[in-house]
Amino acid sequence: MKFSLRTFGRHLLGALASATLQAWVMVLCVACALSLLRVGQIAWHWPEGLEVSLADLWSVVFQGARFDLKVCAAAAILLWPVLIIVPARWHSWLTGTVTLLFVTASLVNLHYFGFYKTPIDPVVFGFFEDDTKAILQTIWSDFPVTLTLSVLAAASWGAMAARKAAYDRLSLRLNRGIGDRLIPVWLTLLGVLCALFLLALTTKGTLRAMALGRQNVSVTTSQFLNDMVPNGVIALKFAWDGRKASQNFSDPLLGLKQLGYDSPMAAARVLGIEASDNKALRASLFAKGGEAPSAAGKPHKNLLFFLMESWSAEPFRYQAKDFDVLGRLAPTLAQACHFSNFDSAQPGTHPSLEAILFSTPITPLTLGPQGKRPIPWSVPLILKQAGYHTLFVTSTRSGWRDLDRVLRTQGFDEVVDANNLKAAYPEATLGIWGVWDSYVFRYLSERLKKKEDKPLFVFVLTATNHPPYDLPPEYQRIERNQAKWGGERNADTLWLNIDSYHYATDLLGGLVQEVRSGPQHANTVMAATGDHNVRSFGLYATPERRHLVSQVPFVIWGDGIDCGPQRQLPASHRDMFPTLLPLLGINSGFVKTGRNLLLDPAKQANPALNAPFSMNYYGTARNARGSWTLGDPASFVCSPGPAGADCRFDAQQDAWARAQLGLLDWNVRATLRH
Known part of the structure; x- marks a missing residue:
């Protein structure tokens, strides 16, 4: 009996030591792979013109390595009991799975940064909530899938091979020492306990009271370099925390x-x-009336509001006869209020849509129970209560993010999407994201000619200016003096994006000209902005370009509008409807998310609420x-x-x-x- 217990104890001790060694070898090999991928990510995305010190680069590599060790140690602690229980022949499969998942997460983070200019954030969960098939088609057409899979295979195999070689050599010595009793039992136990303690300490990432976390990502003054610190796993963890916070309404x-x-x-x-x-x-927090000049007492004007897909502000800076990016919109700007120092609320379409319509920094808001009942301050609901017929028109499918249900619940009388437009215009083709934007503007042109019993509020969401930047066959691409482009040129889709940008902007300009020269001009206010910036126009990593990273245009057209002194002052999406609604005679009921851009901020009573700055909701x-x-x-x-x-x-x-x-x-x- 004694012999059996002693034998069992020796086997158990050997299993504990072997599992601990296996865990540590995996941590070091996978962390090295993640650190090498980070260096590759920095090189892949390095913006033209960015100059940083070697000390800053080292700070990013070092801090990133700490995060790499942290996530690998956390995985090792979870895996450690399993390594003790399961047969040794399965150990390579278990550690290999962790390696593959972690390398995949880092490569996803690499391309996510290229698209959104940020490490993985809560928008990533839209992969399952958007049109997943369309996203996969875009990934296949717009990203280096073959190269990425090759890097995935090479990095994963390298980490696995290094782990196996190191473990085989070290475990042979360990087993010989334990089996031949060259290493005392007490020393083996002490070694296991110390290794587990160090593993737990590595999971914390620091000797200080606060564990290594989001607050430790900023290590330089360069946002680009700071964005390189999180690996894919830790970025996904931060995104998950943000997602949970957005769904937490208990506090x-x-x-x-x-x-x-x-x-x-x-x-x-x-x-x-x-x-x-x-x-x-x-x-x-809600407007009560009497706070701004308005059209009160006059018949309500129509409001046509355009949320243009990926409508960045930067191309406006380079518009010229030999570099036409605005098309028919360009001549309308002389009679418009163009706010040229303007930022989006969020970095994605659906988050910006919710921010604008529902005055919320929390997103996604309407995918849960909050979207199943009317939000009292919803912009379409306020306009509906003011006597408007409310209409949402988009060239994409309204089933996206459950919008067909949400929009009607939140105050839209009609929702016209790609399927409706396809039914109205049988020649329209349904592409990855819906129908071409031209059918949206054709529908609006025809709809505005019809007599309505009520004033119209039309909210338009376009979709064509989106990867993979396809355009209808009848679109005539125009020649441009490419030297006039003053931005970055790293993206291989830059000129395709410029064409799709011109396509959508020209269509908007055509409708603006039609309305402004037609019988409805005195009775219609039109406004347009972008949902977010676009990836092809650069990373905006250099200090002199950083202020452009979230910039989108905001333009208002209407008779008798005094544009005021704020057209070049920083502003953002939160300021739009506090500016537009008073133009319609609506001065109460909406959330005062920002300031009225048509007023002089220096003459307002509360400087804190009217200070000329821009704020993103993230x-x-x-x-x-x-x-x-x-x-x-x-x-x-x-x-x-x-x-x-x-x-x-x-x-x-x-x-x-x-x-x-x-x-x-x-x-x-x-x-x-x-």
């Missing part, structure tokens, strides 16, 4: 706390908002001096211009921005949590 203070405020009243005090309690504070802001991540003074990057010595982080403006964003978040969570 209305969640967003406020993340932005540095422990209560809504604390944020209100920073903004100079006087309110006796939370109910009064929530009421103060936590970045920009003023005339530079841009920064909210709450992080070290992230401040100066913008080019006359700021000079004044180029510095403004702590007060940062506090205002965090308070405004926090209160918008709180309003959504507190109101829609039941």
